[in-house]
Amino acid sequence: MRVRSALYLLLFVALSSFTGPIKSFKKLDDGVLVELEQTSAADPQYVKLQVIADNIIHVVAAPTREFGNEESLMVIDTGKAPAGWTIKENNDGLVLSTKSLQVKVAASTGEVTFQDKAGNTILQETGGSGNAFTPVKFGQEKSYALQQAFKAADGEAFYGLGQHQTGLMNYRGWQVDLTQYNSVAVVPFMVSNRNYGILWDNNSITKFGDVRPYQPLSSLKLYTKDNKPGGLTATYISAPKSGKAPIVRLEKDINYEFLEQLKNFPEGYSLEGGTVTWEGYIEPDASGEFHFSMPASGYVKVWIDNELLLDKWREAWNPGQSVFTQKLEKGRRHPFKIEWNPDGGQSFIALRYLTPQTPAEKSRIAFASEAGDKINYYFVNGRNIDEVISGYRTLTGAAQVMPKWAMGFWQSRERYKTQEEILSTAKEFRKREIPIDNIVLDWSYWKEDQWGSHEFDETRFPDAEGMIDELHDKYNMHFMISVWPKFYEGTANYKLFDDKGLLYKTSINEGIRDWIGKGYVSTFYDAFNPEGRKLFWKLLNEKLYSKGVDAWWLDATEPDILSNSSIEHRKALMNPTYLGAADKVFNAYVLMQNKAIYEGQRSVAPNKRVFILTRSAFGGLQRYGAATWSGDIAATFDEMGRQIPAGLNFSLSGLPYWTTDIGGFFVENKYDRPEPKGEALEQWRELETRWYQYGTFTPLFRSHGQFPYREVFNVAPADHKAYKSIVYYNKLRYRLMPYIYSLTGKVYHDDYTIMRALVMDFGQDKKVFNIGDQFMFGPGLLINPVYEYKATTRSLYLPAGTGWYNLYDGKYVKGGQQLTADAPYERMPIFVKEGAILPFGPEIEYAAEKPAETITLYVYGGKDGKFELYEDENTNYNYEKGKFAIIPITYNEAAKTLTIGKREGSFDGMLKNRTFNVVYINQNRPKELQFDATPDQVIKYSGKSKSVKLK
CATH class of the missing domain: 2.60.120.380 (Jelly Rolls)
Structure with missing residues (x-):
């Protein structure tokens, strides 16, 4: 970055040993402020380096001597800088050093370079992409369009940036448009395969990569x-x-x-x-x-x-x-x-x-934002991508342990129209003994002209509170309800917000009508306003939470005030905000809306875990107990295929909880007009089956969509292979609950990522850099979704450096090879990593039905392995106070020894004694996945370390 002008020169140390842009610098308690000569009207005047951690550096540049003091919406309090960092000058400029980084400000250009302790360049700014600051004006509010470019290393790959459904995995060479939209979720955090990330702390519409205008x-x-x-x-x-x-x-x-x-x-x-x-x-x-x-x-x-x-x-x-x-x-x-x-x-x-692109453009990436007072980003380094994501969460907040029930199956449709439809669906699942934990009520449970009332239409839901009680008490199900930040003009709640100046009024003034009935004029409330957030939660608490609602479905949080309106009109529809021009905060609405519900619920029920599902995302969303789904997508095999890299890049953005509408939300006419028959029906069933197979291994397992109905018993009869396959994977998910819930605990305690792009675990294998249709589900399972109609095989890559076992038959396959795997209708290819330890629990119909007193432990030999079995109290926040337990499980290949280690920690209601049935598989001993198989070893465990030999 080039920096210009002067600020309190007497407080600065002048650099006179060389010529160049650097005029002076001032050491701060947590970094350094540098003043440079002005070389262009578009250059910044000052740059500040702030030490957040030994591996995290905050870089800020401003075009004036004032940096501004507006509070970051993404980044929480970063605390004090670590001890031991230094700032030195030399003939090349300034060098800020921490225990793991050297950060240089070049004397000749003012550009910032990040190096490791050995002097190897990790990332370097470059000024070749155009103006850093271009003055813009939004009404009477002055701001700047911002741009910062960096050099890209040969072969470097870029990931993250939220959820984008173009089918791309590696964004190298592409432009990524960071504009919130139905099916596009923006997180301005980029991750490189070179084990660093950039959190671009800007709330406006942004572009990444090749930022030239189309x-x-x-x-x-x-x-x-x-x-x-x-x-x-x-x-x-x-x-x-x-x-x-x-x-x-x-x-x-x-x-x-x-x-x-x-x-x-x-x-x-x-x-x-x-x-x-x-x-x-x-x-x-x-x-x-x-x-x-x-x-x-x-x-x-x-x-x-x-x-x-x-x-x-x-x-x-x-x-x-x-x-x-x-x-x-x-x-x-x-x-x-x-x-x-x-x-x-x-x-x-x-x-x-x-x-x-020219050669110079190919070797460069950039962030370009429409509005901001300063260039503002965080450089996060790590030994691996997990450490980079951990750095992101250090900055933006930890992701909570989701309630255990949330990791089970969710059934939804667009939409259950009556109380009876919901209860009869719950009854049918339990009658058929199909595992399920959650049922969802989508929009329009209110009277037609009462959007925003948060009240049930009593003609269709005569006893909503009783319905929720029955779901809880009779069917052991949890209940999530759709909530929009939307109010119809003239309703009581509209007036309540309007009287306090808490509504966006452009759509009211323009008389914009929605698609319901005759069409009603509406608007959204200003979630940037703290008073608005508190009032919104107050309504939810009085009207819904008090009735027993367990979870929140926050729809249209882009915000989608008028679908398909131009971007400029969308900004106008949310102008002005409490924080000023919508242009400057356009992408952050979803963060504020989720903040309202999370903080609201914890204020009235501080020890009950929040669960939110929202249609958009932004940096920091994970700290609000929120997950994201991929929006109103199409029900096609092509669209299913696009979900896979979208979800992987979302996870690489630091947000661990993501899901899709299993089966796709909206269908082609051949599927629902009239009800599908013949070839269309069978194609539909196969699409549902393949999507359910994939959805089993996304962080959240959830079915939703328009007609045809998505419940498995409405997809196909019980003797159909679609039905059998869907139920098989549903039950497999529940068998894996000890594994899945342990990963959920690891998300909070270790900043783990559940749904893992192959570059996370096999970054030394260049062949995985562009693979966006395979992923690891936790440390052990390689998932290979099938997203082609009538496919019975699929080509896949087994990463190098390890061997692999077929999950179903236990046969061993060498890594580092392309493979054509069997993929019959009923099964998706799944491989287990050599050295993996997989804990399977008992057959259950809901997550908390019974504790896993007996765990079937599949151990895959060939390499050393480990797994930590995590448990806590399932639904509260006592884990934040240390109430949880971990059982370390290790396998030593040389000694062929499995050790169930000493239990660490405790919590109320903890299971003190259990049985581990150990099934051992190696290259010469393939075994089918059978939970009632005779174990190789039986370990009676009471919390003390035990070791057994495996043969």
Whole structure:
């Protein structure tokens, strides 16, 4: 960073031994403040390095002598700097040293470089990406557009940044748009395979990676399908029954991304039942690999050079983002075609591109934000990615131990419309002895014109409190309810918030109506306002929590005040906020809304674990007892495949709890209009089966979606292979509860990550850097979802450096190889890491049905192994006070010895005695996964260390 101007020069030490931007510096209690010569009007004036920990450095730069004192929304109190750090000057500039890092400010440029103690460069700033500060104004509020670039090492891979559903795993070379949106969850924390991360502490819309602005299609030379210059041939064909002739016109751009742009369709043309084709030729003025970005809904296919590059469906009302590349040649006319079936009366499509990167651009990454008073980021280093994520949580807060019941199965649908539907569903699960812990009530349980009342419609839910009691007492189920930050104009709660100035009023003033009934005018409350948060919780507490609600489903927390409105209009709809212009805090609404519920519940029930499921995310969300689901996604195999890297990058962002709508939220017409039959029905069942298999091994196991109903007994009859497979994996999840709940404990106590991209555990194997459709579930299980229709095998990679066992038959396979694994309809390929120790509990129908007095311990030989069995009181926060227990379990390969170590810690109600049935597997002794198999050893355990030989 280049720094300029002067601040209290008498307090600074001048550097006169060399020439360069550095004018002076001042040592602080926790770092150093550096003043540099001004070299450009766009450069910052001051840079500050703050030591947070030996491996965490806070970097701040400002364009004036004032850094501003606004409180970070993401980062909590970082405490005092560790002892032992130093600041020195030399001919090259300044060097701040900690026990593990050297941080240099270059005399010649003012750029910051992070090195290890041996002097090896980890990360280096570079000024080559453009202006650091560009003045902007939001109403009367002045701010800056910010940009900071870094050099990227050869072969370096980048992950994290929240949840993005383009199918990418490694973001190297791509642009990642950090804008909150239904199905896009923003976390501005990037992780590198080189074992460092950057937390970009900015709340505005941000871009990462290749931050150059996308170009409209019209920036290319365009030709019609007849090779005439000026644009593409656009053909609008109306619904066959309309009797209307096709409309053909010349178009230079395809840009129907938002509501405001739909007026640009041909006058009189209706998307309902119609199709659109764009065709012709595109000619670039450069050669190389072009990147294309297409937000679209409906059915869309894209060809360039007669090669099909995209073939996707997404529900009309909720477009999804796709990216693809194609090599183009300067001066050559490339055949180009798009076929679009909007599949609805209101649908969206756009196309834009980035020109090929120069070599310099390829070696650079950047963060670029729309608004902020300063460049503000944290560099986090570690020996591995787990330590990097631990550093992120040091900054932003620990993730709690989720209640044990939350780790069981969740059943939901859009939506249960009556009390009877909920109770009859609960009854059916228990009748069929299918494990389940939670049932969910989605939106519209209120009277039609009373959104925001938080009250049940008594005609459909005559005794809501009694219903919840029955779920608790009769069916041993927990109950989650959907809550929106939305209020209909004129309702009592609207008036309550409005009288205190706690509502966003733009949508009211514009008279925007939603999609319910005749349409109602509504708005959201300002969650940035502390008074608003307290009042919102007060309503929830009085209307819902007092009735026994166990968990909160916070929907539309992007915030989604008007779906598919332009980004500028979305900002206007939440302006002004308590903290100022919405432009500066746009991405952080979800954090404040979750804060309201978490702090509210803990204020009235301080020892009952909070559980929140929310549709968005932001840095620090994990500290509020919150999980995120991937939004209103489509029910297709392609969409399922995109969930896998989305969830892995979300986990790499430091947030450990994530889930999808098993089966996808919204379905194609063939599945529900009318009810599916024949091939459509069987395709639907297979999609559900494959998604359930995958969902079993996501951190949260949850089914949700629109009709057809998603309960397994509504998916298929009990004798169908879909039903059998879904129930098999459900029961396997519950058998694994000792393993899963131990991982949940490890999330809090060790900053662990449950759903693990392969780069986390096999970072020395370059072949895993781009693998986004396989992952580790905890330390032992390699999960390989099947997301192709009618597939009976799947190609997968077994990471090098270890051997692997097939979970089902116990057969050994060497690592470091590509494998075509069997994947029959009923089974997903799962492999167990050599040295793994897997604890399986008893067969149960809900998580707390009975303690695991007998644990079947599968031990996979070949390497040393370890596992810590974690237990606590399941539903309270006493673990924060030390009330938990850990049983260390180790396996020594050389001695063929298994040791159940001395129990550490205790808690009320702890099981003091138990039995471990040990099943030993090695390369020469494959064994099927059978919980009633004769054990190789039986260990009676009472808390003292015991060792046994395994043969």
